[in-house]
Amino acid sequence: xxxxxxxxxxxxxxxLVAASIRKVSGFPPGSQMLIPTPSQVDDYxxxxxxxxxxxxxxxxxxxxxxxxxxxTCPMCCGLFLRICAEKAYEEFExxxxxxxxxxxxxxxxxxxxxxxxxxxxxxxVDAMLATDSxxx
Numbered sequence: 001x002x003x004x005x006x007x008x009x010x011x012x013x014x015x016l017v018a019a020s021i022r023k024v025s026g027f028p029p030g031s032q033m034l035i036p037t038p039s040q041v042d043d044y045x046x047x048x049x050x051x052x053x054x055x056x057x058x059x060x061x062x063x064x065x066x067x068x069x070x071x072t073c074p075m076c077c078g079l080f081l082r083i084c085a086e087k088a089y090e091e092f093e094x095x096x097x098x099x100x101x102x103x104x105x106x107x108x109x110x111x112x113x114x115x116x117x118x119x120x121x122x123x124x125v126d127a128m129l130a131t132d133s134x135x136x
Contacts, residue, residue: 005086034069041080
């Protein structure tokens with residue numbers, strides 16, 4: 001049976017900073033790259049003020065800086081952002097109020113390629129963005 005998004009979120013791994021073995025996002029081999037965890041991405045999303053958005057590129061830059069790394073793995077950023085969004089939607093579907101789930105729409109709005117992959121579609125994201133903007 002496939003893992004739930006919540007199970008994928010709680011993967012038991014720790015963040016890691018290691019030297020990249022190849023060029024990544026314009027950084028040369030040997031650059032210090034953060035391999036984050038889903039919970040680090042989740043914490044970052046929660047830090048975004050109501051009514052504001054961030055891009056995955058900004059998140060990657062901020063996470064790297066906080067870890068003393070040169071960059072954050074771009075593939076992990078996208079994957080873990082989706083895991084956080086899907087986990088939050090699972091919680092919403094289970095009855096959690098929207099104010100208690102990760103406000104992933106603050107990241108998804110600026111990341112259309114991830115929107116296309118979500119299991120629940122863009123309508124929910126748009127509704128949450130409208131609510132978020134009204135509360136700001």
